[in-house]
Every structure is written in structure tokens, then in C-alpha cells.
Amino acid sequence: MPHYDFCRPALTADVVAIATDGAPRVLFIRRGHPPFEGQWALPGGFVDEWERPEDAARRELAEETGLAFEGALRIVGVYGERGRDPRGWTVSAVYLAVLDREAEVFGGDDAAEARWFPIGDLPPLAFDHHVIVADALAVLGED
Secondary structure: OOOOOOOOOEEOOOOOEEEEEOOEEEEEEEEEOOOOOEEEEEOEEEEOOOOOOOHHHHHHHHHHOOOOOOOOOEEEEEEHHHHHHOOOOOEEEEEEEOOOOOOOOOHHHHEEEEEEEEEEOOOOOOOOOHHHHHHHHHHHHOO
């Protein structure tokens, strides 16, 4: 195993996809594997070696929901608080995708299901995704 002079967290990329026609809705996946199996979460996952985080966010969104989003992604933030992932130190780059209307989605890859939820009726969320969604809604409100 190589030795590195600096600590290396696992890097993930997540997407907060929001449909803005009518009452805004957020896209979540129901996790098909631990940790938090069966719970709702944002679409996302680990960044492959040398992959750009934005590219990983688009890839994970498409793999887990069938949504191939080609519009502009805005950065919501970078999250790395201690304890946010039970698997260890994980840092997530999170992006906002704004859609004019809901796209048809389905659970794919390691997601058991994908579904849109009204922002006023969100399910309990895995990880720290409730904090991330609140931050994304604040970013959206800046428009």
C-alpha cells in the first residue's frame, strides 16, 4: 500500500435535482444497499479515480435515476463533517440541477427506487442530506 504525505478522504458527488413547475419537488433515491439501506437519499456516489466531480455527479444521477441531465449544474457546497458517513471520512461535492418539470425516473444501479417529493413533504433522509437539501433550496432562492 502506498504511503501518502497527506490524508485522503473518499470523494463523492451528489445532486439535488429540483423540478420547479408548480410546487417545487426534489428527486430522491431509496438506497438499495448499506449504509442506510431502504432509506431515502440524494442521488450520488463515489468519484472514480481522475474523474471530475461534476462528471461523477451527472453519471451517478443517470445511473441511479435514469435522468441524463445536460443543463448547467451549480455548486451547492462541499460537505465533510465528521460522522456524516458511517463508512469513514467522506467528502461530498454537491450540485444543484434545476429542471423546468419532473422527468420520468426509475431506480437503477444501487438505487431501489427513484421518486420526486414536494419540498413541503420530504421523507426522513440518510446521511446529512436534510442539511444539503436546505442549503440547495437557499441557493435556488438566490435566483
